[in-house]
Amino acid sequence: MSKPLVSIVMGSKSDYDTMKAACDTLDKFCVGYEVMISSAHRCPESTAEHARTLEERGFKVVIAGAGMAAHLPGVLASMTTLPVIGVPLQAAALSGLDALLSIVQMPGGVPVATVAVGKAGAKNAAVLAVQMLALSDEALSQKLQSFKQEMKAEVSAANVALRENVLGNQ
Amino acid sequence: MSKPLVSIVMGSKSDYDTMKAACDTLDKFCVGYEVMISSAHRCPESTAEHARTLEERGFKVVIAGAGMAAHLPGVLASMTTLPVIGVPLQAAALSGLDALLSIVQMPGGVPVATVAVGKAGAKNAAVLAVQMLALSDEALSQKLQSFKQEMKAEVSAANVALRENVLGNQ
Amino acid sequence: MSKPLVSIVMGSKSDYDTMKAACDTLDKFCVGYEVMISSAHRCPESTAEHARTLEERGFKVVIAGAGMAAHLPGVLASMTTLPVIGVPLQAAALSGLDALLSIVQMPGGVPVATVAVGKAGAKNAAVLAVQMLALSDEALSQKLQSFKQEMKAEVSAANVALRENVLGNQ
Amino acid sequence: MSKPLVSIVMGSKSDYDTMKAACDTLDKFCVGYEVMISSAHRCPESTAEHARTLEERGFKVVIAGAGMAAHLPGVLASMTTLPVIGVPLQAAALSGLDALLSIVQMPGGVPVATVAVGKAGAKNAAVLAVQMLALSDEALSQKLQSFKQEMKAEVSAANVALRENVLGNQ
Amino acid sequence: MSKPLVSIVMGSKSDYDTMKAACDTLDKFCVGYEVMISSAHRCPESTAEHARTLEERGFKVVIAGAGMAAHLPGVLASMTTLPVIGVPLQAAALSGLDALLSIVQMPGGVPVATVAVGKAGAKNAAVLAVQMLALSDEALSQKLQSFKQEMKAEVSAANVALRENVLGNQ
Amino acid sequence: MSKPLVSIVMGSKSDYDTMKAACDTLDKFCVGYEVMISSAHRCPESTAEHARTLEERGFKVVIAGAGMAAHLPGVLASMTTLPVIGVPLQAAALSGLDALLSIVQMPGGVPVATVAVGKAGAKNAAVLAVQMLALSDEALSQKLQSFKQEMKAEVSAANVALRENVLGNQ
């Protein structure tokens, strides 16, 4: 595994079930990453310390997943000029709408690149991070092209399977 | 005006139009306060500095107003053990629902005492702050009793005026 | 257990599953409390009686949990000048949004300090009550400092566990 | 005007602009009513007094209009067995959804008959009150029949006007 | 059982699980009722026929439960001057918000008395119907008074049980 | 103008401001139509009469616009087997979400083809009606092709204008 370029941060241990999709996707692209738990609300100092040393430790992109009043992505974005990708996580009440609005509605000057609620979002956070890194990494750019081709092949295979299935039932 | 006990913080200059209702209400109770602009996202260091010195500077309660992905109240609450009251402000889109959910849905361990969206909320933040201070200030507690009586008198007067008005139209 | 200072009121027996988190948290801080069921809609007289005698019975803070058209916190707040903390509970339909709006959107003059929907909110109601009491109780203020430290330690431990877990899987 | 049978209560003076539609509609049916301002939150005692004496003062139906965390209809319903009709009013933020949910989502045993947000709701509250009274008043029942006929005639006239208008433009 | 005075209509067989709460509550008050399935969308003619003969068949109040784009209560209300009570039912998606808005937001002139989503609403529809009938039935009015007393006794008993339970755990 | 094939129905006179976009679009395609006001709630009999005679009067498609608890499209769909297109209109409160859900969430068996809230929806209702008619009208199908080309040309022209404008400002 190459030198970690993506820092994946989440608010609590239970978020890993969802955020694992980001790790798996980065693994697929052979992009190194670190994973850590850090809470904007429960340990603001270490979150700040983490944010402020990201660049000197060689990270390029941050992925932050959080639920409820999900401040973690925004707090990290306030303390680094690296791009921060936010993944809204679904907690018990309110269907994840709380986390989505808490992450996406950032004020002018401090963006968080927000993706979908839950696992699809966690996967996409990783793809987006790879897209950013690929801007200056031709090999990675090629892998993204292949990834797009694979998705097409998967849809094509699913299509064939469905048609056989439906035909078989007739 | 007595020594400032309440720190009123807001995310931007334009928030003062709404947050002034908190100032006016504290004035009415003769409770001292400071007003400041501090942005969790645009100046996190001075926000943190502000939060960490609240107690030593003699403040007892914090009122924080913010719109959109309103992190200010939660960020302050993460850095002080003083009670923090959050006022959701209404920005252009989404009717203030974004600010409300970003403030009220705090994770376990780090509460923000949330009040209504907009001016009614700003006024109530001040009343709530006075209620907290009155727990150890008998004179203030008396003023709250009087305040409740005044509200009753106001409703009573409005009622008389309405009935005359309606009667006059018949 | 010390003299009860916090009155925890809920609308029905089934609410205790969620509101227990408030009791457990007050236990942790050794803050005395009473627990009662009282319904703003089904027994308004005893709710009013309860609200009006809170101060003479020595209570300092009220925590009220309710679901659906959750009027209990607001009704108590209309009859006492003690601070009232409202916990929105999630009922079958509408994801708790009904309870949240019914509690937080109080009109000017009668605040309810609203916290998150469900268990996180119940826990935070207790922490917020302790923060209010700590304004005039130095020992409690120290406990809050320790509580914040414990949360940091927990996040730190969770972080170590996650990293070992992830490393172990590679 | 006959003896007042409907008590129209609203939370504040500014609500009269909307609630006037209820008065006008009762006028049309020659059903007597009283109008008053009473706030569940700012003057709970007089609201309770009002609710408890409704029957002995000869009222049959209650119409209550309120905005934000609109508790007034529910509080009245908790203290009388007369039918209570609730009109959600639209305040600055949240489009009246807060008032709607605060009124309609009453717990089992204490209903509030909820109508639409705003003026259409205020008018319909009056029609609904008339429908209730007409259950034991044949003359009123006849008037409701005529009212339905009038609405049909109005639609018919509007239809003619529209067709002429469209034809005229062609 | 007395002569049926309340007509309970629902859109499909599966709605009976929820609407049974209305039947049970009317049983408790010994108020006669009929139950029927009629769909505003799938059998508009028989729904219209049903609505237009309600009065001559001696009914006084209509309770209509429906989910999704819940038109049944409004369609009945358009064809009778009897009061119609609407119960929003929760279907698979959208948490019952679709049914609530489809029922409560009736245009001026044709009210539907809307109650809470689901079982609490079905129960309350029956209580509301009883309240309407009690306007001209003193015995029923007495039963409503007793019903209110019973609710108080139930809350009181639940309160005692909770306190013993909590005390037992300490 | 050719024989009317599309029946455009709306709930009230004020809806014409929005629904005019449907008329204008049908004019553009030289497809004949009638316009009428008919209210599912205020004149159910003439609405039913209208629905039941649509086919014999030679209509092929229905466009129905309504606001609030918008039952008109669904009521028409319950009484004809012609395709019914529903246009949700925005009334004072709730941003048109009430009308949208009341129209789109039809139960299985009785579809309403729902389009966007407001003017864009009214225009699209007409285009959709033309698409349906074009299934058996080759000339109309050609016009739809031209319509698509025109839209492309408009975007292209807007693009040129924007670029000149931006360039001019630099």
Next chain:
Amino acid sequence: MSKPLVSIVMGSKSDYDTMKAACDTLDKFCVGYEVMISSAHRCPESTAEHARTLEERGFKVVIAGAGMAAHLPGVLASMTTLPVIGVPLQAAALSGLDALLSIVQMPGGVPVATVAVGKAGAKNAAVLAVQMLALSDEALSQKLQSFKQEMKAEVSAANVALRENVLGNQ
């Protein structure tokens, strides 16, 4: 089975569980169809190819089901002048509201005929497709009349069963 006239497209294999209701309904009407998986986002080229050849392959109507940011129906509609029916599917978070708004809120000029979220919507998409085809197919029009009669018979039978059931329980 006759020549396929309806093209049913869905975004992923898992959507077939819901979309099968469209197939079953078309089977009932003996209307031929094809089923395929095509993703607007993962295989835009083959989706475009599919859309552009629909007419020459003899299709008359398109049914497209998709969840989340459901672009598939709109993308197909942008590339064909055949009528496109969109079925919003419910994914993990946000109750299907995301798919509904992504499908129904199409801009002026490019309509998608949107039906209800989930299975009821899938069934109704098929009925709507049949209604469109029946505009130029008298036999199909007759089947729609029979289908409406069957629905009435089903409601009638359900009504009888319910009444027996309720009577049996008394």
Next chain:
Amino acid sequence: MSKPLVSIVMGSKSDYDTMKAACDTLDKFCVGYEVMISSAHRCPESTAEHARTLEERGFKVVIAGAGMAAHLPGVLASMTTLPVIGVPLQAAALSGLDALLSIVQMPGGVPVATVAVGKAGAKNAAVLAVQMLALSDEALSQKLQSFKQEMKAEVSAANVALRENVLGNQ
């Protein structure tokens, strides 16, 4: 102005009022860009052509703003491996929630980096684009540091002005 690296695309001419904030922000950072109108729904072919030639024309990042069923960002993302930033725009109804959900809820594999609704979002889209470009451009990275410092200075100045203003009013 340097060679254009950012392609700013919007769905219609009227979107430029909002999207201009992105242009202004890129101007501030001296990052070259092109501006164009292209509609995913009205000119899908030129949109596809645009998307597929982005890389060969030297672009690095795409910013796409759209309202209603906002498919433009997702459609572009389906056809390029460059990072696509989506700006939800607020149209007449539904407060921009439709555009937000249509953009952010992309399925796994095809991310769109979503920012806030409206002008704040348009500005942040530009800042996010600069952050991505700065990953391989040290000078740009320095400018981002300065930009963060400027924001701090602005808050600081606003704070001084507010305090003087408040002091002046006392």
